Amino acid sequence: MPTTDAAESTAAARVVEATAGHTATKLPAASLRRSLLRSLAVPLLLALFAGSVFGYRAAERVVSTAYDQSLLNLANGIANRARIENGEITIGLAAETEALLRTDTVDHIYFRVRDDSGRMVAGDADLPPPEVPLGSVAAALTEIPPADTQGHGSRPKAAPQRVSFFDDHFRGEAIRGVRFHPVVDNHGLYVTVAETLGKRRGAIRELLLGFGLGVLLVLAAVAAVVRHGVTSGLASLSRLEEELAERTGEDLAPINLSHVPLEVREVVRALNALLMRLREASAAQRKFLQDAAHQLRTPLAGLQVQIELLHDEQTDQTVSSTLRRSVKRVTRLANQLLALARAETGQHLLANASTVDLSQLIDEMLEEWLCMADERKIDFGIQRDVSTITGDPTLLRELIANLVDNALKYTPHGGQVTLRCARVGQAVEIEVSDNGPGIPEDQRERVFERFHRLPEATASGSGLGLPIAREIVAGYHGSITIGSCTDGKGTCVQVRLPAMPAPASTRNATRRHSTDS
CATH class of the missing domain: 3.30.565.10 (Histidine kinase-like ATPase, C-terminal domain)
Known part of the structure; x- marks a missing residue:
């Protein structure tokens, strides 16, 4: 029945209000905008962290590969100077050539050349690591093509060479070096070249700085786009809120769904259904009051007439009987209206x-x-x-x-x-x-x-x-x-x-x- 729906809706509304008020004292109101931004910020920060780690490793690998190749070229240059004189290996490096070899504006460059017997041929004798027999390091060495010997008639083409890179400390500084073992005219020699890490670290810093600035700019752009997108996406909810706030208590018309986002359309559709039920219940209540007033008007008018007749001292049995029936009818109607009100709230009585x-x-x-x-x-x-x-x-x-x-x-x-x-x-x-x-x-x-x-x-x-x-x-x-x-x-x-x-x-x-x- 319509009035029952109204009573249930009113009771439900009171329960909701009471529950909402009770909950509000315990739990803070959740913001949809904050929830969306928080849900987007977490994966963005994780992606930024993962990108930073991979970026650092990629930059380190690129820089290390480039400078390792430079070290290998320098070692090959030294190996190309090797000569066999009187059955022994010699390195033809003049003082000016050696000074040029060690010249670097950032790092210190060290080198050492020994033969298979361990005899020092040239360079820094204490440069690590110490030479070991070739067989014990073969697994850690990489075979590279032989060096070109054009222009050196006394030296045949070198045999295949094995190369290994290492990290160590020398004279209180961290170094990166290369070591390989070329064979010249059946005479083996160990060539070791190393340098400090100043250029490498500087190059990595510059790469990371550029990469970091780029990531920060992208992150700022993404944050601005996300914030603007979330705000614009929630604008329709703000308009819905304003529309509902401007309504009066008598305006129970349904909300236009054409401007409502799909994600909340079902909620608004349910709200429209509730507004429809409230409108029907309100109309039923108005009709009920009108009908009740109409039904009470007739017996009350009869009572008024009978009272006037009694006032004129026309108190015969007919008037008295009619008055009793009118009073009984009004009493019965009042009792029925009270019973109807009690029946509408019967769930509370039960x-x-x-x-x-x-x-x-x-x-x-x-x-x-x-x-x-x-x-x-x-x-x-x-x-x-x-x-x-x-x-x-x-x-x-x-x-x-x-x-x-x-x-x-x-x-x-x-x-x-x-x-x-x-x-x-x-x-x-x-x-x-x-x-x-x-x-x-x-x-x-x-x-x-x-x-x-x-x-x-x-x-x-x-x-x-x-x-x-x-x-x-x-x-x-x-x-x-x-x-x-x-x-x-x-x-x-x-x-x-x-x-x-x-x-x-x-x-x-x-x-x-x-x-x-």
Whole structure:
């Protein structure tokens, strides 16, 4: 029912507000922009760190390869100076040539040449590492092509050479060197050339500085693009926030989805559905108030007239009787409106529900029903079993009373009304049947609408009895249906409610009250 939706929506909104307020005192509000930036910053920083490590290693490898090749060329130049004189190896290096060989604006250059017997031929005798027999270092050496000996007629072409690079310390400084073993005219010699690391370190610093500046520029550009992209991407949410903030409490129109991002479109669609339900509930509430005011206006106007007549001392029995009926009608309508309000919040009443025996409730109202049946000469019968249910006795009493009152009111004089309450399986069935004019099939759903009455109805009423019954049944998660009796005539209203476990003993009671016309 619409008003039920409104009550549920209001209650849900209060729960959400209370929960949100309670949560807000414990947890800070999360920012979507910060979450996105944080999720993007972590992989960017990891990529920057990995790129720095790989960049440093790549720069070191490139610089080391270039300067190692320079050392090897220098060692080859020295080896090309080797000569065989009187069966011994000599290096033809003049003082000026050696000075030129050692000249460097940044690093110190050292070299040493020994023959296979260990005799010092030229250079720095204490330069590491010491020579070892060729066989013990063969695994660590790399074979390179022989050096070209054009222009040196006394020296045949050299045999293949094996080269190895090393890192060490010499005279208090770190050095990088190359060592290889060429063979000249069947005479082997060890050529070692080394230099300090000043140029290498400077070149690596310059490469890393350039690489680092480039990475920082790219990182700054990426950060700017990401920040701008996240901000622009969330701009639609900001517009949505502004649109909702500018609305009044009466504006429950759905939000236009054409400007909503796909990622939050389902959320906005659910919000539109909620706004639609709230709009329907608000309209139903307004209609309910209008109908209630209209229904109260007639009996109140009648009361006003009767009071004026009493004021004029026209206090005969007719006026008194009419006044009592008007007061009774207003009281009944007020009670029905109160019952409807209680039924709409039935889920809260069920939280503190108790065990109710429906047969006892029927017995408590039986005398009033018998009086009504006597007035209309109606044959009223009841069949009740011990049927226990967990619920609110006031709502259950109102449920049964509305069904029986409707049947007694609309059944013609001399008719029959039967109330049956019994346990059937895991449910309790309440059935009220009569042999009155019945309800057409096309009207059986509409009679559950508030203040709706059949066009041919002659008895007075407010049109709230069946709507209240449906609200109460819905609160108990039961069902209510309207049909015809077994002979196809009259009306049969059947209610099914979840039952409690059956007691050890039950009692059946059948009673029929008949009044002759």
